[in-house]
Amino acid sequence: MTDRVALLESALDSLPEGVALLDKGGEVSFWNQAAGEITGRLSAEVVAHGLPESLAILAQTPHIEAAGERGTLVRLRHALGHEVTVIARRMALSDESGESIGTAVLFHPAQRLDALPHGNAGNEADGEAGQEEFEERLRAEHEDFEHGGQPLGVLWISVDQGADLRKTHGRAAAEAMLIKMEHALGRGLRPAEELGRWGDDEFLVIAHERTAEMLAAHARTLAGQARTADFRWWGDRISLTVSIGAAQAVEGETLEDLVERARAAMENCLRGGGNSVTCASGCASHASENPGGKE
Numbered sequence: 001m002t003d004r005v006a007l008l009e010s011a012l013d014s015l016p017e018g019v020a021l022l023d024k025g026g027e028v029s030f031w032n033q034a035a036g037e038i039t040g041r042l043s044a045e046v047v048a049h050g051l052p053e054s055l056a057i058l059a060q061t062p063h064i065e066a067a068g069e070r071g072t073l074v075r076l077r078h079a080l081g082h083e084v085t086v087i088a089r090r091m092a093l094s095d096e097s098g099e100s101i102g103t104a105v106l107f108h109p110a111q112r113l114d115a116l117p118h119g120n121a122g123n124e125a126d127g128e129a130g131q132e133e134f135e136e137r138l139r140a141e142h143e144d145f146e147h148g149g150q151p152l153g154v155l156w157i158s159v160d161q162g163a164d165l166r167k168t169h170g171r172a173a174a175e176a177m178l179i180k181m182e183h184a185l186g187r188g189l190r191p192a193e194e195l196g197r198w199g200d201d202e203f204l205v206i207a208h209e210r211t212a213e214m215l216a217a218h219a220r221t222l223a224g225q226a227r228t229a230d231f232r233w234w235g236d237r238i239s240l241t242v243s244i245g246a247a248q249a250v251e252g253e254t255l256e257d258l259v260e261r262a263r264a265a266m267e268n269c270l271r272g273g274g275n276s277v278t279c280a281s282g283c284a285s286h287a288s289e290n291p292g293g294k295e
Contacts, residue, residue, distance in 0.1 A: 151248070154258055
């Protein structure tokens with residue numbers, strides 16, 4: 001029996017995911033190596049004790065009912081003081097008679113989730129940290145929506161002239177243009193919305209419109225704002241337009257699928273010549289409209 005327990009503990013220790021086994025009283029009976037690496041807490045610090053206050057939220061995450069469930073986004077406090085965002089899953093443990101004997105908690109850094117669709121990116125690392133922070137906010141907003149929070153919509157915005165400007169005028173011109181565009185779009189945002197870079201020439205907006213139709217109408221407003229960006233380079237004024245794909249979150253949909261629907265809608269705009277808004281499935285009447293009046 002002892003050999004079997006040692007074999008099981010060795011197997012759990014080799015997992016890249018953090019594993020904590022709690023008895024019925026909430027004390028930690030096992031804490032694997034990955035759990036220590038993620039939290040900065042060694043096994044000797046937590047085994048035979050309850051989870052420290054900075055990690056107590058792990059024992060409060062909802063139980064999962066099916067193996068395919070991803071878990072819950074939670075934020076832990078590392079032993080060194082910084083915040084760590086993880087995906088945690090909690091499962092009830094029972095003996096052969098079905099009696100509860102404790103809980104298993106499995107967790108891993110949020111960055112190990114399947115990557116969200118992103119726009120094209122060059123070799124430069126500029127803005128990478130900002131994109132990671134924005135992605136964490138997007139995941140938190142989606143988690144809130146899944147638990148009955150406010151509506152969630154995603155607008156994928158691509159600057160139609162971005163790639164050509166990068167080729168003809170260089171990277172410095174393209175970056176200057178994106179700053180102008182960010183300011184123009186920002187003037188059209190609702191107070192609770194967020195705008196973030198999502199690729200070389202692309203942005204993402206986290207929106208909270210109540211319906212897909214309202215989200216599409218808001219996207220058309222932002223497309224109009226984009227055309228007010230007064231961008232000049234070496235004395236030349238360059239007119240800017242955007243293509244926007246709008247997707248409203250629906251119950252049971254993964255965040256990856258939501259963002260992918262927004263990207264597909266945006267690419268439909270590009271195939272139609274750009275300077276337009278397309279709403280993913282869920283919008284009534286016209287799926288695509290041209291805010292710029294281009295024939």
